Each structure stands twice: as structure tokens, then as C-alpha cells.
Amino acid sequence: MRKYRASFLLFLSTLLIIIFAYIAGNITISNIASSSEKYVVNLDGAYLSDSMHIIGDLKIFEEDEYSNLKYNCRLYNDMEHMLHNWHVFLVLEDSIKISGYENVSIKMVDSEENKTIYLMLPDIANKDLPANSYVDFAFTITRPYTSSFAIDDLTIIGSIYDYPILYIIHIIVYVAFLIWGACLLIYIFRNFNIKEYRKRQEKDEQIIIQAMDTFISFVDAKDTYTRGHSKRVAMYAKEIATRMKLPKDEVQNIYYVGLLHDVGKISIPDAVLNKPGCLTDEERLIIQSHTTAGGNMLKNFTSIKGVREGALYHHERYDGKGYPEGLSGEDIPLYARIICVADSYDAMSSSRVYRRHLNRDEIIEELKNCTGTQFDPNIVGYMIEMIVDGYVNIVKTEVARDDDEIKNEKQ
Ligand SMILES: [Fe+2]
Incomplete structure (x- = not known):
């Protein structure tokens, strides 16, 4: 965008120079003879x-x-x-x-x-x-x-022409005018192409989002306790990335990564995934394997940057006590650190069969307590900000409405 703005300014300034030179040249010439x-x-x-x-x-x-x-x-x-x-x-x-x-x-x-x-x-x-x-x-x-x-x-x-320089100015004006005309044509042509490109890009993005929505509905259908979880996490993560002022394409990427972060749960047996109450150590390991399973499933999905890392590392902790690899600090990819905070907020704010959800103050307290241990201290602040200014409620309402619409369509 910045490149096109610069081209436009160059184009405009050239035009002004030509007009000025032409007027100046003509005035000078007609004044002399x-x-x-x-x-x-x-x-x-x-x-x-x-x-x-x-x-x-x-x-x-x-x-x-x-x-x-x-x-x-x-x-x-x-x-x-x-x-x-x-x-x-x-x-x-x-x-x-x-x-x-x-x-x-x-x-x-x-x-x-x-x-x-x-x-x-x-x-x-x-x-x-x-x-x-x-x-x-x-x-x-x-x-x-x-x-x-x-x-x-x-x-x-x-x-x-009394002076050769005036003749030269006249020639320059004509040449500059020709260049300006060529620039104008190129500018119009490029602008037209950009519009076409944007239209195509919007369509491509729509296809990707629809494909992913369909895909995560498989995960949601399998894990009955966490309906809408992936979408909410994606929206929280996207908002965190926006507030961190990450580039626009990274913000969109992180949304996709959020949608797919728990895709590995497809490989977990229903009896373990939906088991109410406490899990055995063996069952806990099976649940935890959804990270490596997700990483494997997405390893060839290279067209969206960081999607594999998001699924593989979103349960790593900042202090290195997470899984599957025990990475710590900034060794954990940024996308995974953001998803980790968004994922944990959604878990704390949703009820399970074996526990009720935490209230707003309890969640903020928990997020603060875990800053620097579970969560990246540079990210938690944005999540707390979103809780305080009510953004999280907008997300919950939106996802719940989408969910209702899907249910009504099925009926
Ligand atoms: Fe997960």
C-alpha cells in the first residue's frame, strides 16, 4: 500500500512539475519574442x-x-x-x-x-x-x-527562441509530458489489476475460512464439552495480535492457527476425550498427545505460516514446564504463546462437567498469577485488557449466535 502511495505522489509531483515548466516556458518564450x-x-x-x-x-x-x-x-x-x-x-x-x-x-x-x-x-x-x-x-x-x-x-x-535554454526547456516539457502520459496509463492499468487481485484474494480467503469452519466443526462434534472453543480462541488470538500491532497478514494467519490449534483431538478416543471427572495418568498422556497429533496432521499445511507450530506448541509454558517438548521463553513460537493465553482464558471462562467456570475477577487473578510461569508476560496484559473492556463478551455472543444459526439450519 505504501508503495502505491509513493507512486501516486511521484505521479502527482511529476504532473505539477510539467504544468509549472510548461507555463513558465510559455510565459518566458512569449515574453521574449x-x-x-x-x-x-x-x-x-x-x-x-x-x-x-x-x-x-x-x-x-x-x-x-x-x-x-x-x-x-x-x-x-x-x-x-x-x-x-x-x-x-x-x-x-x-x-x-x-x-x-x-x-x-x-x-x-x-x-x-x-x-x-x-x-x-x-x-x-x-x-x-x-x-x-x-x-x-x-x-x-x-x-x-x-x-x-x-x-x-x-x-x-x-x-x-532567444536563448537555447528555452528551447531545451520546451523539449524537456514535451518529453516529461510523454513520460507522465505513460505513467498515467501504467497507474490506471496497475490500479485495475490491484482491484481484480483484491477481489480474488477476498474470494480465496472466504474459501479458506469456510473450509476451516467445516473442518473445526468435526473437532467440535467430537469434543462435546468445548463447542465453539476453536472459534473463540481464534478470535481472542486475532484480537491479541491486533492489539500487539502485528502486521495485518500475521493477524489473519493467527486467526487460522487459532481455528486449527486443537485439530489433533480428532485422533483421541471419544471415551477419553469426553470422560467426565478425573483422568488417569495414562489418559492424561493420551489427551496431551493431541498436540503432536495436530503437529503431524498439519506438517504439510505450509501455505499458512505457523499453523503446525500453533497446534504442536500451544501447551508449552513460558517457564519450560509445558508439553510436548518443554520449550521455554521465546523458544516457543510467538503464535503458540498467543494461542496459549487465548486457549487458557477460554478454558477458565467455560464450564465443564467436573467444574464451574471462573468469574471475571478470578480469571484476571489467575492470569496475573501465571504471568512469567505459564504465560508470556508480554502477552497477558492484552488478554486482561480485552476482559476489562468487554471485548471477550462480544466474541462469546458472536460465536454463540453462529452456533445457534448452524443448529437451526440442521433442524
Ligand atoms: Fe489444546
Whole structure:
């Protein structure tokens, strides 16, 4: 996102520079010199100004009903400066047509009161006329004998650059404008692609969440005492990660890890998993094996970062007295440390057959007591914050509502 914001700022600043340079360039040029002289044509050495003139000769080819008049012209730039973008306006009676031209292109630009205005533009190679040089061009007109022949006027217009730097500025502005246009196209194209990508990403995320919801419903169906546990743990863990200001993609990852953290319970026999009352040592070991079973099940699930570690290590303790490997401190992956706090809160706040749930103050007390022993001291504070500001109740209500909706759909 930051990258696109930078591109946009670059794009905007380039545009402003171009506009500024263009305005500045034009003002400077027009302030120094701009030539727009009107010339009544006889094409016989007449002067446009002290510094520009045309000489020309006329050839007439008579035909049955028409005469063709070819004007061979030579435009002189007698100045010490370049004549840039020169062009010629020619006004003819409507009955007179242009039938040929050389070194220029001619197009009709306007017509008024039986007269047509033509614009003659030099070929690209002759667009700029250096100091003390000339350019040749020619045009032919065809007129009917019946018309009274008159070329009303011929106007030559061009910009004169006093200093080469102004000419260079003009070139830079044009080049910058081309680059800006290209940037604009790229920006539009990329923006369109980003939108498409986001749409696809949202769809992919929806598929992942639905697949996981379905998957954890198998776990919930097996462990009747902990219905909604995985979803609540996922939501608590996600909120902890958000409050820890982890990057957005990590926050989403940790939600998935929370959903799948107890998936290993599928491998535990129902009689042990749902046994009311105290467990034997052997049964406790079987229950504890849901961590390694979950880690094994998820070892190939590499597209979501940390999902295997979350399932394998969420019963490790900060002081190293947990299971299955007895890892301690920051050797326990961060996702697993977060899940551990969220998981323990959910266990304490839910009733079991063999014990009632703890109240709010008892849970906070327990969380504080176990800080640094069972829980990472950098994480517990966020969980307590969520209890105090009531966020946990929002989660419980939401999960219970989802659960009811599923039940109603089944009925
Ligand atoms: Fe667990």
C-alpha cells in the first residue's frame, strides 16, 4: 500500500512539475519574442519582417477549364535565433482548390464568407528553422477561369527562441509530458489489476475460512464439552495480535492457527476425550498427545505460516514446564504463546462437567498469577485488557449466535 502511495505522489509531483515548466516556458518564450506577421502574397521577394522573408516563383499550367498555379517558395530566417514551429495560414476563395504541395502538409481549418482557410505545416524535419537558414516548400492551386483569381493573404507564424535554454526547456516539457502520459496509463492499468487481485484474494480467503469452519466443526462434534472453543480462541488470538500491532497478514494467519490449534483431538478416543471427572495418568498422556497429533496432521499445511507450530506448541509454558517438548521463553513460537493465553482464558471462562467456570475477577487473578510461569508476560496484559473492556463478551455472543444459526439450519 505504501508503495502505491509513493507512486501516486511521484505521479502527482511529476504532473505539477510539467504544468509549472510548461507555463513558465510559455510565459518566458512569449515574453521574449513571438512572431506573427501578416503577409499579402506576391511571392516575389516581399519581406515578412526585417528578419523573415519569402521569395518564390510562380509557374502556371493552363488546362481546358482550369489553370494550375504552382508556387515554389523559400522561407528565409535571417535572425540570429531559431525559428520554431513555423506554420503558414493561407486564405483562398472557395472556388480555388489546393491541388498539390511539397515539404509541407496542408489541411483545411476553417471557412467563412466564401473563403476557406488552410493551414500549412512543415514536415517534421523542417519544423525548426535554425538561425540564418532557409527552407523550401511548394504548393499548387487550381482555379477555374471563371473565378477572379486572388490570394487574399498569407500569414506566417512561428516562435522565436532567444536563448537555447528555452528551447531545451520546451523539449524537456514535451518529453516529461510523454513520460507522465505513460505513467498515467501504467497507474490506471496497475490500479485495475490491484482491484481484480483484491477481489480474488477476498474470494480465496472466504474459501479458506469456510473450509476451516467445516473442518473445526468435526473437532467440535467430537469434543462435546468445548463447542465453539476453536472459534473463540481464534478470535481472542486475532484480537491479541491486533492489539500487539502485528502486521495485518500475521493477524489473519493467527486467526487460522487459532481455528486449527486443537485439530489433533480428532485422533483421541471419544471415551477419553469426553470422560467426565478425573483422568488417569495414562489418559492424561493420551489427551496431551493431541498436540503432536495436530503437529503431524498439519506438517504439510505450509501455505499458512505457523499453523503446525500453533497446534504442536500451544501447551508449552513460558517457564519450560509445558508439553510436548518443554520449550521455554521465546523458544516457543510467538503464535503458540498467543494461542496459549487465548486457549487458557477460554478454558477458565467455560464450564465443564467436573467444574464451574471462573468469574471475571478470578480469571484476571489467575492470569496475573501465571504471568512469567505459564504465560508470556508480554502477552497477558492484552488478554486482561480485552476482559476489562468487554471485548471477550462480544466474541462469546458472536460465536454463540453462529452456533445457534448452524443448529437451526440442521433442524
Ligand atoms: Fe489444546
